[in-house]
Every structure is written in C-alpha cells, then in structure tokens.
Amino acid sequence: MQTAMETTNGHDKKDKKEKKEKKEKKEKKEKTEAAETGDAAQKEKKDKAEGKQKKEKKDKKDKKEKKDKKDKANKEPKEKKDKKDKKEKKERKEKRKLRKEQKLKQLADQRKKAHKIGLKGTKMLASKKRKAPAQSQPELKVLMKTEDDYEPVNRWWEREDGAESGKRGAKKWDTFEHHGLLFAPDYEPHRVPLIYDGERVELPPEAEEIAYYWTSVRGTPYETKDIFIKNFWKTFKEVLPKGSKIKDFKKCDFSLMADYREAERQKRLNRTKEEKEAEKAKNAKETEWFSYAIVNGVREKLGNYKLEPPQLFRGRGEHPKQGLLKKRTFPESVTLNIGETACVPKVVGMPGHAWRDVVHENTVQWIANFEDGLLTEAKYVSFAATSGLKGQPDMLKYDRAKRLVRIIGSIRTSYEKMWTSRNVADRQKATATYFIDKLALRVGGEKDTEEEADTVGCCSLRVEHLKLTPPHTVHLDFLGKDSIRYTNSVEVAKQVFDNVQGFIKGKKQEDQVFDKISPADLNEYFKNFMEDLSAKVFRTYNASYTLQDELNKFDVSKRLHKHKTHLGNSETMDTKEANKTVSLGTSKVNYMDPRLGRLGEYRQEFVMTAGARHRANQGPPLQIRSEEVLGLYPSPLNYMGFPKSVCVSANEVICHGIPDSRPLQEGDIVNLDVSVCHEGFHADLNETYFIGQCDEECDTRTCDAAQHPQSVSHHLVRSTYDALKASVALIRPGTLYRQLGGVIEAEAVKRGCSVVTAFCGHGVGRLFHGPPDIPHFKKNKTVGLMKPGHIFTVEPMLNLGKSRERLWPDGWTAATRDGRRSAQFEHTFLVTEDGVEVLTARVGTDRSSMPDYDPAAFQR
DNA sequence: AGGAAGACTTGGAAAAATCTTA
C-alpha cells in the first residue's frame, strides 16, 4: 500500500530539511572517509585485535561477572543509602517469597479440588509436572504470573462511571502512593580543555560544565543564533574564574570538547547488542522504582518522573531567553502530591536535601510540581499517556468533539447572523469564530514578548499578518505555535472579507485585527452552545473529521497496522497535501481517538469488522466470570450477546458461526470452537473436521496437486494446521508476540492461501478475551514479550480465496466474501520456562509441542 | 472585571528502537 511518497507539492520545510540532512550526511561521510583513509592501518589492527578480544572477552565475561559479584559482596557498603537500598531489596524479596508461598498454597488447594471434580482449569494446568519425578523432593514447580510479569491494565472504560473522574476538578483517587522523583545525575568533569585564541585552557568544573553544554547544540541552528550566543556568553562569563583571559566569544574554540562529546556518543552507538541490552536492563532496574504510582490500588505508569537535567534553554523561534542556563532542580523546589496514608518517599541521590512541601490534593492529576530552572513557571510531573488518569480526560475530549459535530450547524447559523451585527465586538467574535471553524486556527492568547517568542493565533492576529485581495480572498502569514510559519490563502465568505477589511481600516501594521475581543470572550460565546465547548475543541473536531475522511478511503477491517495514515497538514488543513504519506507523530496522534491508535486494548476492537464494532458498542458490557462462578461453563454463551455455547463454522464461514438446525452434508468441512470457563478460568480451542469424503475439485491456481492429491479442502485444512504448528514452535520466553503472525502468513502464502486479518488470538485467563492481541499476519504491531506463565491462544484462519470477510446479518457469523472455504485451528498455550505447553492438547498426546498433521484425526 | 496563577493539552525535535535492503 505504499503510495507515492513525495507528490509534486513542494513543502518548503521538508525540502529544506532534506537538503540539510543530505548535506550533513555528506559531511559525515566525508569525515568518516577521511578518518578511515588516515587511520586505515590502525583500524585494521584494531579490528583484528577486537576480533581476538571478542572471543577472549566471552570467556572472561563469565569470570568477570563472578568476580564482580564477589567484589560487590565483599565491599562494605560505604554509604547509608546503599544499606537502605539493600534492606529495602531484602524486604521486597521476602515479601515476594511470602506472596509466592501463599499463592502456592492456594494453587495446591485448588488443584485438590480440581482432582476431585476430575477437571482441570487452564490455570491449574499451568502447574504441570514438568520436572522429572526422580528428584528427591517432589518440589512443585509452579509457574504463575506475578505483578512483575505483565502490565496490569486499569480498565476504567469498563466501569459504570466511565471517564467521570477525568473531569477537571473531579476526585481522582482515595489512596495514592508513589516513590518520588529521579533527580538528574551530577555533572562529571572530563577535563578536556577549551582552545582560546589558539591556546589550550583548562576550565574549572563549573565553567567546563557550561562550555560542555554549549557543545550540545553543535550542528543545530542555535549554534549560529544571535540571541542564543549572546545569552550563552553571558552565562559562561559568569562562571569563568576572576582574571580569566577568556574575553571574546569569537576566540573560543570548543571543538576539542565537541569532539569529546561526539566520541562519547559514538562510543554509545557502537556498543554491542549485549552491552546495550545490559545497560538497558540496568537502567530499567534503577528507574523502575520511580516509574509507577499506585492509584486506588492499581499500578499506573508515570510520565516524566525524571527531573530535567541542567542544560542551555532551547526556546523556539526568537525566544529571548534561549541560551541561558536552565538550572538543576533540587528537592527544595519540588512539591509532592501523595495520599495522606502513603509513606512520603525519601529524597534519593541528594543527601541533605528535602522536599519543599508535601500535599494531598486528590482533584489534580500531578504527582509533583517543581519550579523551572529558568522560567518563572511551574512544571508538573504527571502520568504516562497510557494511564487511566490521562486516558479519561482524553476520552472526554473526543466526546466533546463528537457533541460539537451535532451542534456545529447551529453555531454556524449563529455566527453568520452575528457577523452583520452593529456591535463591533460581536462582529469580531463572529468573524474570529469563522476562522477558527473553517481554518482550525488556534485561539491565540496574548503573550509577553519580553519573556516569550512573538507568535500569534486567531485573536492576536495583527494587521501585518493579513492581506486582502478582492473580491474575497484573505492571505494569512504569521508565526504560530512553536514559531512555525502559517501561510494560507483562502476564499472566505463575502461578509467575512468585508468585516476584516473594516476591522483593519485605519489601523497600524502592529495593531490587532480583533482588538475588541479576547479568547475568554470567544469561549464565553461558545458556552452558549455547549457547556464545555472551547476554541480548541474545533481543532480536535476538525482533525478527527479529516482523519475519518481519510480512513474512509481504506478498507478499515483490513490491516490497520500496515497502513500509514494519510493526513493533511494539520497546520494548514490543505487538502492537496493530503496525498502525502506521513507517519503519525505525536502531533497527529494527539488528535486521534485513542481507540484508533494509542491504547492497545482498543486495537482489537478496531480491527474487528464494522458490524462487530457496532455490537461491541451496543451490546452488554464484557462479562467477567470470576472465581465465584464455579464448575464448568461454556464461555461463549451470552458473551457479548452470543446466543449459543459453541461456534460452528462450516465451509465458507470463517468463525463465530451460530449453530442451527441445518444438517451437515457429505463433503463439508466444519469448524467447532469450544471454550469453557472452569472455576473462573477460560480455555479456548477449535478444530476443523472433514464430513465424509471431501473431494471437492482441486483448484490448480492455489493447489499443489502433487503434494496433496486429495482435494482443496484437505489442502486448506492441512495448511491451516501447519501454520498454527509452525507458529507454536516459536512460543517460548523471549519471543515477541508479533513474531507469530509472520510465521503464519509465510506458511499460508507458501500454500497459496490467505490469512484472515480481522480476527486474532488473545490472552486468556480470568478474562475470556484479554491482552495481548495476537494477530496472524506479518508486520503487525502487537506489543509484548512472552514470559513464563503467560497464557494465550493462537487461532489462525486461512482462506482458499481472498482474505476479506463479510458479516452475516446475525451480527456474528463471519464468512468469506468470495464464498470459498475457510479453515481454522486454535489452541490455548502456556509459556513455560523453556518452551510451551499446549493446554488444550488432546488427552494422551505430548503437550510440549503440536503433533504432526494427521488428517485421520479430523475425519468424521 | 481582568490579570495572574495553576493545571492540563499539544506538538516539535531528537534519541532510541525496529525494520528493510543490499
């Protein structure tokens, strides 16, 4: 689906960027080439040496690790902090042990029960005796999920009150605990000198630090910006020792330091895969403690819990403070927000420091705020975008946009009436609303140009930003948010043109066009139509509308993940630009309903057909059968309104067929999908069977007759089984869930079949359908890494013809569009320490892998 | 009323991760 990448539309910014990049690349190449020719001999030596060393390293590594461990153990903890950490670790370990033991007990009890009943639930099967019974102590090896194994999901959207608590000022929590913030690491001096007027000058650490920050902008436009240089020089001079001979910026040569920075960067880039992974793991270990909060007992991921390191401020555009030092944040400028009953977290890594304040505000979504190291404003530490606390207001935002769609007509009628008002303010209000509605301009609050860059939005537009061409064309040219230039020529309503002409009449270039109104006035006007309507909702509405429009051009039920969404430039809303393929940056994603893009939990819903989605929206809420439902129960019965206990899908039916009274006929193939809930845990299984002699004629286009002489149906069923089997071979700790799809599709393609993309495998346990989603096609974007204890299904559906499906009017049955046959196999799998256990394997078969395909097993 | 403070969203740049290609 890759469309032409760059169309004829010259996009200035992009072009420039590209040129720049090309230049840079060239330069880089030249540099590296030069370096290579010069040091070729040395490099070769190095490489050879490295090759030798690698082997040695591997051998040594183990030894070293052991040594390190020993050393660590021997070293007496120098600081109290270490002691505390160790204590805490010990405590946590012990707690975990306790928890495990308790779970073990529970499990053992459950198993006893299960034996009595003579049935095993999926979870019980998790504890299969994998170890040889020869061991002296028949120690039960239990694989189970712990908190660390997977991300708990706050399924707030399934609660009755939904996103209610996402409203501004609403209560967000009853209990709330977190571990505080991670302070930026100290600056480590490197003693690389500055060259001043041709002479090497070693700087004291404070000065070296500022100079080193300067090198971080090398290669960026800041390097040559007057304001940035001026401010940097001011900052730098202040930290130079008295009597320093450094007097003139132009005589300063920072290249040694810059080279050092680059070398360090290269060092990082050139780390081996193992080194990178090790460091990542180490970092994760260090930061994990800080990265979660517990909100009402649910673990929620935090966003920016790492405090900003000191650096030269990189204000955008002509920001007057760019180049000044943004100072380090100390605990004394941090206010924590935490539950009354929670422990106040210790200040870590800043001995002798203390929090400025601790508050217990349960109507706000921040966990801490701190003073910016340069600007006068406060900054907030809050939750990650995937958290419920961010998701709820997000949901409300899209609801607002949806409601705006309903009333936009009346708003337009209103302002079209008001733009002829005698009252200038009203006329301005109406005209400004027109621009916000039609062009999705930002509302444009007033700014202090002494402190910030001079940028504008709708209300702050000045005469100099507009040009009028009769009869009714308005040319806009101004710097918007982030000093990004907005240029657009639009034909506007005649009245709007006349109004604007009237507003700017007799005004100076630097005067405001809409001088009689402010953003507050506009928002007040919007409140007449909808209580929570404000100017920015128009942008959400506008962008969502455009996105939907673009999405309508695709068959959405197909591979969402593969598509790059086509979007217009959200700044200009220029539809001609819409033919460009762009990746979804944060900017565009921000305008998308999370059901489309962000929350993994929604993804499956989106991949489902329109009918299924409709049902999901209309139908009863997901039924969670928990431990209080004992015994055995058919999972599908009443699940989201499914009327029967088993899915029966014959011939062209892909899945979710509702059993009825029609008799099966000789030559049919039929899939039976059986799912049970036992003591609160679900298991899922299906197989495709041959009814009598399946001798449908072979289709030579899709069928290799030599390999499978029987019939097309046999070929299809065999292929489906083999696709599942091939993917199962991958199941083991460390495999990415998304890898399975690639194997399945490859197998299908090899056999001339297509893979159904609208339905996927899923996590299973207490929930019939839980995370993760497991698509059966390649290049899918499902998240997650298999770990021991994970339980899920893989259930590829293969079609003889095309992969597209059609939903029957019953709202459930999915059949192939072309009427050709479809087959499916499904099992429930457990990831064990060293591989897989097929939880739904046939009695008496080996559970550690799928048996080879045997058509006799499916002959009826 | 209107300006400042406070709180929260939006969005660009760059780094990191991942995929593709030769």
Add this chain to the structure above:
DNA sequence: TAAGATTTTTCCAAGTCTTCCT
C-alpha cells in the same frame, strides 16, 4: 550484517483554559 529508512519513545517547550485573587 551493516547501513539506511522508518517508527516509536522521550523530552520538554509552548500552547489553552479554568480558577483564584485583588
């Protein structure tokens, strides 16, 4: 398997909008 391309994540600047204060 390295280089290059593309996507995702991280970081933090810069908006909007509500509430508070005088």
